[in-house]
Amino acid sequence: MITVIKNGTVVTADLSWKADVLIDKGRIVEIGDSLKGDEQLDATGCYVMPGGIDPHTHLEMPFMGTYSSDDFESGTRAALSGGTTMVVDFALPSPGQGLLDALQMWDNKSTRANCDYSFHMAVTWWGEQVFNEMKTVIEDHGITTFKHFMAYKGALMVNDDEMYASFKRLGELGGIAMVHAENGDVVAEMCAKLLAEGNTGPEAHAYSRPPQVEGEAANRAIMIADMTGVPLYIVHVSCEEAHEAIRRARAQGKRVWGEPLIQHLTLDESEYFNKDWDHAARRVMSPPFRNKQHQDSLWAGLMSGSLSVVATDHCAFTTDQKRFGIGDFTKIPNGTGGLEDRMPMLWTHGVETGRLTPEEFVAVTSTNIAKILNCYPRKGAIRVGSDADIVVWDPAKTKTITAATQQSAIDYNVFEGHTVKGLPRFTLTRGHVAVHDGEIRTQEGHGQFVKRAPGTPTNKALSKWKEITNPRPVERTGIPATGV
Ligand SMILES: NC(=O)NCCC(=O)O
Numbered sequence: 001m002i003t004v005i006k007n008g009t010v011v012t013a014d015l016s017w018k019a020d021v022l023i024d025k026g027r028i029v030e031i032g033d034s035l036k037g038d039e040q041l042d043a044t045g046c047y048v049m050p051g052g053i054d055p056h057t058h059l060e061m062p063f064m065g066t067y068s069s070d071d072f073e074s075g076t077r078a079a080l081s082g083g084t085t086m087v088v089d090f091a092l093p094s095p096g097q098g099l100l101d102a103l104q105m106w107d108n109k110s111t112r113a114n115c116d117y118s119f120h121m122a123v124t125w126w127g128e129q130v131f132n133e134m135k136t137v138i139e140d141h142g143i144t145t146f147k148h149f150m151a152y153k154g155a156l157m158v159n160d161d162e163m164y165a166s167f168k169r170l171g172e173l174g175g176i177a178m179v180h181a182e183n184g185d186v187v188a189e190m191c192a193k194l195l196a197e198g199n200t201g202p203e204a205h206a207y208s209r210p211p212q213v214e215g216e217a218a219n220r221a222i223m224i225a226d227m228t229g230v231p232l233y234i235v236h237v238s239c240e241e242a243h244e245a246i247r248r249a250r251a252q253g254k255r256v257w258g259e260p261l262i263q264h265l266t267l268d269e270s271e272y273f274n275k276d277w278d279h280a281a282r283r284v285m286s287p288p289f290r291n292k293q294h295q296d297s298l299w300a301g302l303m304s305g306s307l308s309v310v311a312t313d314h315c316a317f318t319t320d321q322k323r324f325g326i327g328d329f330t331k332i333p334n335g336t337g338g339l340e341d342r343m344p345m346l347w348t349h350g351v352e353t354g355r356l357t358p359e360e361f362v363a364v365t366s367t368n369i370a371k372i373l374n375c376y377p378r379k380g381a382i383r384v385g386s387d388a389d390i391v392v393w394d395p396a397k398t399k400t401i402t403a404a405t406q407q408s409a410i411d412y413n414v415f416e417g418h419t420v421k422g423l424p425r426f427t428l429t430r431g432h433v434a435v436h437d438g439e440i441r442t443q444e445g446h447g448q449f450v451k452r453a454p455g456t457p458t459n460k461a462l463s464k465w466k467e468i469t470n471p472r473p474v475e476r477t478g479i480p481a482t483g484v
């Protein structure tokens, strides 16, 4: 069956124009005027954009003694409902577990996905097995991005020597290093002190992770990446200190990208001071929400290009799971949801306020990350030959976000009560209409794994530059003979 999207305005990262889009066998086959198909989707008054790509999710992830509650079925259903057509989840080996073993677990879980997906790999320990398996993961499995946790001491955290070794290996294999930038040693000290002083509530989570711990770690990771010659992607950038490090690095020509989350852009630290314990605990995540100055910094980063991608870090825990931490904030599972709300919230607070153009919206929700992850223009593009992962975006449509009508499996929503303007009229995943004017028509198992090749143009450029500028011996003549 041939589908045509009629009468809309195509919006890409660099251009907008009026055109119809023709889809056959899951791909875009023609873009032009007066096109005809068997099925017609009316896009009058709408923008026809590349579906969103959320490069940071944790679906059914074992973490802090439990599992995040959205799995690949509910998580990708929520994604499609909000206009996101691809997610990238983190395969997370437990310390000592092999990378390939962990990958098998993620392969098993992801068969239920409603939309396409890819994986990042996490490096949670270091040894010969990890060194060897990295090559297989990259070259045979098409997973080229590896996250390092600089926090969660005693669990997922890696030390500087491990990070250095891993970054070096990744640089050689044409991969990309990612970091969760927080100084885990300092956080652990602060948590112990806060608890000893009687600070047990969720607000203490924010006290234990001030912007300095993030700024320090971001700087450290940037310098280690520079010394090892690997491109670096810093996840969930929440504050000016980390943003400043990224801005400076980019201005110096270092290959660094920063990813703020929709939560940090739109919610602030006052959430943790709410008198309702559940309200505050439901918003506990790392790094925590910050104040208005930090939010302004993140928005400025998106507007100026020093920050590249907006994600969610979707890691949803129910209220009951959050209550594991009553009496001890360090036991509250860290994580918040956002998959369904990222695109509408960013449109409302970004495009509707004039901070972002529609083209910039497409860049930071889809195209930039598709390029970074080396799956462009298969993903992140409205082009002939691209996958028909498309959102038909109605800028006039509004709703008030509420857990009562969300797709996510949890019992609350951190954006509860927020009104958004700008929502999908249709969401297509490889040509299948998964959202049809408010009706969810997802197909469990429709999603396919997206394999990605190493050695992006950025990797190649950086390697060449490092080859030229790396330390090398000075060629000398007439070296004095050593005295005997
Ligand atoms: N961010 C968070 O609090 N939970 C998910 C795991 C992580 O990304 O650190």
Ligand SMILES: [Zn+2]
Pocket: 180, 235, 236, 286
């Ligand atoms: Zn993280």
Ligand SMILES: [Zn+2]
Pocket: 056, 057, 058, 313, 315
């Ligand atoms: Zn995360």
